[in-house]
Amino acid sequence: MTHPKFTLREIVSSLGGEAVGEVATPLTGVATLDSAGPSEIAFLANPKYRHKLGTTRAGAVIVGRGDRDAASVPRIVCDNPYAYYARTVALFHPEDAPEPGIHPFAQVDGSANVDASAEIGAFVVIGAQSSIGPGARVGAHSVLGERVTIGEGTRLHPRVTLYDGCTIGARCILHSGVVIGADGFGMARDEGRWIKIPQVGSVRIGDDVEVGANTTIDRGALDDTVIEEGVKIDNLIMIAHNVRIGAHSALAAAVAIAGSSVVGKRCVLAGRVGLSGHVTLCDDVVVLGTSFISHSINKPGVYSSALPSEEAGTWRRIVGRIKRLDSMAKRLRAVEKHVGFSAIDRDSSED
């Protein structure tokens, strides 16, 4: 747990940007403008915190081009200070290298193909004909079915389950409790009972995808469920059978997407967003937290249906009004008729 030290000069030598001021002092790590001490480097990504540049105790800061002269402490000037911050943290906290080899208490089927540079943890189970790529890590207690493929450099944290036939790309990160490839929720009603529809599709996950803790991605019914490259998926998310998530989209926690829906590229679904089944979002759609999408969206933009909370008594009164809206609309229409006047933007369907 001793971390490496870097001077500003060394940081810009690795990551680019311009170092301004004293560049030879060793720094021990990254911290926020509020909490950084004299041996740490902080960052300014959000302009509303610019005033903190004057009060921070940080030994150095990362700022954008426009803030070159807003700080007097030693600083790195760059195009995208938030991305630069991300890379700086990675510099100070390099990930442990895999420890190649198969733990003696792992159960790896004889027909599986585990690259010699991969790390297989304690009590891992790997089924027949599965394949683990170079430098991949399979955390303790993970269970991989048959014909599972794990790409180069991908990391499964402890206790990930991959059902038969799932494919995971390169450089992915799967967190603990993730379940990929469980059966989609498919069944047919027959004489008052449900008949299970065997789910014989699979799940294909592209390169550079991250999947958060306890998220579930179900296998397809006939075709596959697909997560394209660069998608970032947070915790406790449900992705149902035959969904497709476009490249470089991000899904925050507790999102739930019903079967056969399609999310475009570079979309952002904030926390708790829900999508009905069989809807399609075009590329570059942003949905604000908690919102519900029941119809397809074919125009990039920001969408919402979230209701912010009120004091409960006030809210109860509002809900009462909402429940009587139809009556209220009819009364308004009646008054308009009574006085012989109506605003021209009246919706003609109202009566």
Next chain:
Amino acid sequence: MTHPKFTLREIVSSLGGEAVGEVATPLTGVATLDSAGPSEIAFLANPKYRHKLGTTRAGAVIVGRGDRDAASVPRIVCDNPYAYYARTVALFHPEDAPEPGIHPFAQVDGSANVDASAEIGAFVVIGAQSSIGPGARVGAHSVLGERVTIGEGTRLHPRVTLYDGCTIGARCILHSGVVIGADGFGMARDEGRWIKIPQVGSVRIGDDVEVGANTTIDRGALDDTVIEEGVKIDNLIMIAHNVRIGAHSALAAAVAIAGSSVVGKRCVLAGRVGLSGHVTLCDDVVVLGTSFISHSINKPGVYSSALPSEEAGTWRRIVGRIKRLDSMAKRLRAVEKHVGFSAIDRDSSED
């Protein structure tokens, strides 16, 4: 992974229905009308896709009685094409038979009773006095407490947890990450702190129940939590202590049901539906996705409180109007008084 082949004649011989046209061509599997090739059989369950019968490349199709002559390709005519499709997929993809026996790295208590035909996977833990029925399968890494009962032919996928005393019926399917019998959320406030109420009820699950990945069903406080036969439960669902779910109901992903609520028979709760505690739904209630149920429902039917999303600016304006609804209602009432007229359906509680 070589699948069996079947001719139309063989399919109807197994599953019933009427084969029309060429019945002796071997088919290799099931696919959608869009993706099926000449060696595959597709199905038409939703009339809105009927036009695809004319363009599909499928070698055969499954259709309802009314569509007997709507297709010219070889076909199976039956009463319920969606259920027939389910059975046809099962025919082409028979489930592996259990491999009887206890994995050498499983930990089974000496007092547990494991049927000789059951399959117990690697690293499974089974506690004292538990009982595993004939042909049951307990997937790798599953943990069963004491006095757990698993019925005949039930399958636990890898990594299921069953706490002490839980009972699972016959032919159930429990997916990875399921937790059954964890403590209900019961506590009493005492002088500003919470005192835990030990949860000493259990969970009883009937026959033919399926439970999706990472779903949790808590044990009862004093009495049991009960899932009746034939209930289908999707992923990431929360069923709290002392809930009862009636037979043949279906709960889609991310449903959450609070303590002591009762769902009737043959109900359908779509994705993300929430039920408050201590509410009762009668039989045959359907709740649309995302909706919130805070009061009991005693009439079969379809219910909803979902708000579909709008473009965010439009939605913000609507929310502003909602927040001022009480004021608006009062203004309307005042105008009515001013002009001496009000529509007769005015709610008399408005003022």
Next chain:
Amino acid sequence: MTHPKFTLREIVSSLGGEAVGEVATPLTGVATLDSAGPSEIAFLANPKYRHKLGTTRAGAVIVGRGDRDAASVPRIVCDNPYAYYARTVALFHPEDAPEPGIHPFAQVDGSANVDASAEIGAFVVIGAQSSIGPGARVGAHSVLGERVTIGEGTRLHPRVTLYDGCTIGARCILHSGVVIGADGFGMARDEGRWIKIPQVGSVRIGDDVEVGANTTIDRGALDDTVIEEGVKIDNLIMIAHNVRIGAHSALAAAVAIAGSSVVGKRCVLAGRVGLSGHVTLCDDVVVLGTSFISHSINKPGVYSSALPSEEAGTWRRIVGRIKRLDSMAKRLRAVEKHVGFSAIDRDSSED
């Protein structure tokens, strides 16, 4: 599974309160007023069930001071009958004591410090420099990373994952499937791709915290995520990076809290409540089920934004009205102008 028996005299001797009536009959357990038999003790915590005191078959009841004479059966009179009930259940159902020792199939790093009185279950993995306190129990299949600390008397049920560096206080209960310390959802956009921000903070959990099944609590980005003492957290809850939950708060199932938000002390978030990122709730805030909090709350009280369901046709009509609210408000304003009258509480921003 034979439970101890207690007389009323023995119960009040252990737990306080006053025994009234026959005090020497042995009782076998606790049940509800509805289901209790002559050898069981029931309780009355909710006054709306007072009439059941006249019909219960219970051999004894626990009542509040005010109900001393409302019952004729043998009874315990106390200040807080619900808390007394909790303690009585615990008396009849004492928890099993830990069985000290490390299971032969556990993998404990040589540098870890496991107290001799702790119980470490089958297939547990404990990483370097971790520490397990006296009387703690680590359930089968749990995986603890490096530098994890577990306090005295804490119980991990089977299959809990704690990532590197997490700290759990004393007397905590963590249920199956809990994941603590997975990476927060932090990333920076850079040229259309997401760059991961390494999450180098940790998670600190205070004493007497309970965490429900399959709940996830992410590690902080730079600083820690913090759960203060006495907090009770139900199942399938998401607590994002850098959140702080104040002491003795309670979060019911399926709550999701986005990054950097702060919940005060003694707050109650009912089921399915969502909090946006970077909001702060002061102490003693109650949020009703399903509600969404997008702004900070600085006044104790009860808050809500939940919409109760209606019959679907009625609801569809209401939604149509909501979508046209802006038009309706403009029409009302126009009518007011036309008749030259407006109620004085009209919101002046409407036009």
